[in-house]
Amino acid sequence: xxxxxxxxxxxxxxxxxxxxxxxxxxxxxxxxxxxxxxxxxxxxxxxxxxxxxxxxxxxxxxxxxxxxxxxxxxxxxxxxxxxxxxxxxxxxxxxxxxxxxxxxxxxxxxxxxxxxxxxxxxxxxxxxxxxxxxxxxxxxxxxxxxxxxxxxxxxxxxx
Numbered sequence: 001x002x003x004x005x006x007x008x009x010x011x012x013x014x015x016x017x018x019x020x021x022x023x024x025x026x027x028x029x030x031x032x033x034x035x036x037x038x039x040x041x042x043x044x045x046x047x048x049x050x051x052x053x054x055x056x057x058x059x060x061x062x063x064x065x066x067x068x069x070x071x072x073x074x075x076x077x078x079x080x081x082x083x084x085x086x087x088x089x090x091x092x093x094x095x096x097x098x099x100x101x102x103x104x105x106x107x108x109x110x111x112x113x114x115x116x117x118x119x120x121x122x123x124x125x126x127x128x129x130x131x132x133x134x135x136x137x138x139x140x141x142x143x144x145x146x147x148x149x150x151x152x153x154x155x156x157x158x159x
Contacts, residue, residue: 011089018085022078023140029074030144036067038152082133090129097121 012019040060048056101117109117 011092014092015085015089018081022082022085022137025074025078025081026137026141027144029071029078030141030148032067032074033071034145034148036064036071039067040064082137086129086133089133090125093125093129094121097125 044057044060044064048060098118098121101121
């Protein structure tokens with residue numbers, strides 16, 4: 001288990017700056033996304049629609065649109081960065097797994113087709129890296145969203 005953790009730390013350590021940048025982009029994007037929803041709900045419904053002032057309604061639509069464009073752009077930028085990092089991590093992992101497969105006993109290679117071994121290495125490593133990457137991204141995004149919503153619920157009762 002310790003060897004597995006040290007291998008993960010080694011692989012992720014090379015991409016520390018990219019991981020931190022993705023986390024910062026996720027935080028900003030989540031805040032902008034949640035802010036856009038809150039602005040639309042609180043100002044758009046409570047103020048603009050109830051006042052029936054066309055300029056307030058148009059302002060609400062424009063601000064919501066701009067915030068949505070910013071949120072989508074941040075997500076797209078984070079997505080592009082994380083895809084590059086995941087591909088690099090997968091490439092490094094495939095090299096390690098392949099080097100370990102080469103060092104296996106000859107009897108293992110006599111009983112297993114080399115194409116099957118290579119296919120398994122290629123497919124399974126890609127699948128693993130993609131699933132781990134996107135799972136961590138979703139945990140970070142939705143965990144932050146839960147915390148922010150919890151704070152929005154609690155803060156009005158504190159003051």
